[in-house]
Amino acid sequence: MLIRKLFKFENAHIVRDCSTRRCSENIHGHSYKVEVLLKSNYLDDGQMVYDFGLTKLYIKELIDAFDHGITLWSSDDASYLEAMKKHSSRWVELPVSPSAEQFSRVIYLMVERVLACTKMRNGEKEVQLHSIIVHETETGYAQGFKEDAHSELMGKIALEEIIFSEQVKSEWSDPQLWEKLLQKETLLNPERV
Numbered sequence: 001m002l003i004r005k006l007f008k009f010e011n012a013h014i015v016r017d018c019s020t021r022r023c024s025e026n027i028h029g030h031s032y033k034v035e036v037l038l039k040s041n042y043l044d045d046g047q048m049v050y051d052f053g054l055t056k057l058y059i060k061e062l063i064d065a066f067d068h069g070i071t072l073w074s075s076d077d078a079s080y081l082e083a084m085k086k087h088s089s090r091w092v093e094l095p096v097s098p099s100a101e102q103f104s105r106v107i108y109l110m111v112e113r114v115l116a117c118t119k120m121r122n123g124e125k126e127v128q129l130h131s132i133i134v135h136e137t138e139t140g141y142a143q144g145f146k147e148d149a150h151s152e153l154m155g156k157i158a159l160e161e162i163i164f165s166e167q168v169k170s171e172w173s174d175p176q177l178w179e180k181l182l183q184k185e186t187l188l189n190p191e192r193v
């Protein structure tokens with residue numbers, strides 16, 4: 001069975017080298033909608049694949065890192081990166097350009113790591129990430145699956161290369177969240193949310 005939870009964030013970017021000039025030459029923003037699709041052949045003690053309330057802990061916090069911020073590509077012009085970081089305190093730097101496609105791959109890898117590190121406590125079994133859908137506009141979206149997220153053809157993405165600004169981290173319930181995920185530390189789900 002598949003379940004889906006929707007998250008939203010407002011974010012700015014430039015997508016260099018794409019065909020659409022408005023997109024590649026101007027800082028612009030989108031009201032993103034992100035669908036997290038989870039699957040399992042089992043149900044937990046509450047007869048759910050995975051309680052929606054539990055997705056509002058670490059998964060939501062990581063996706064919310066992009067809210068009211070700017071997403072930067074580490075290969076962009078150094079002076080642009082410096083200026084954005086100087087004048088905006090909420091930013092995320094990615095090793096890939098922030099197209100809808102790359103957002104879906106990046107968020108897939110982040111949520112995949114959260115699930116791998118989470119100790120579930122309500123009888124959940126074999127909860128897997130099916131895909132991530134990133135709606136950039138009302139009319140355009142990208143859907144990333146495991147094979148896309150880990151694709152060498154699209155370019156490997158290392159979680160270690162994703163950098164969250166100090167302001168973003170300070171707004172998490174645990175400012176060490178990303179470090180803990182990189183170290184593959186266990187995240188204990190609460191018994192009740």
Ligand SMILES: Nc1nc2c(c(=O)[nH]1)N=C([C@H](O)[C@H](O)COP(=O)(O)OP(=O)(O)OP(=O)(O)O)CN2
Pocket residue numbers: 015018020023028098099100101136137139140
């Ligand atoms: N495959 C992709 N194509 C485009 C992306 C992308 O991430 N993946 N991104 C953009 C731009 O960011 C742009 O802002 C969105 O483009 P578009 O869908 O053309 O936006 P509109 O709101 O103008 O769409 P309408 O259908 O006219 O409402 C470009 N392409």
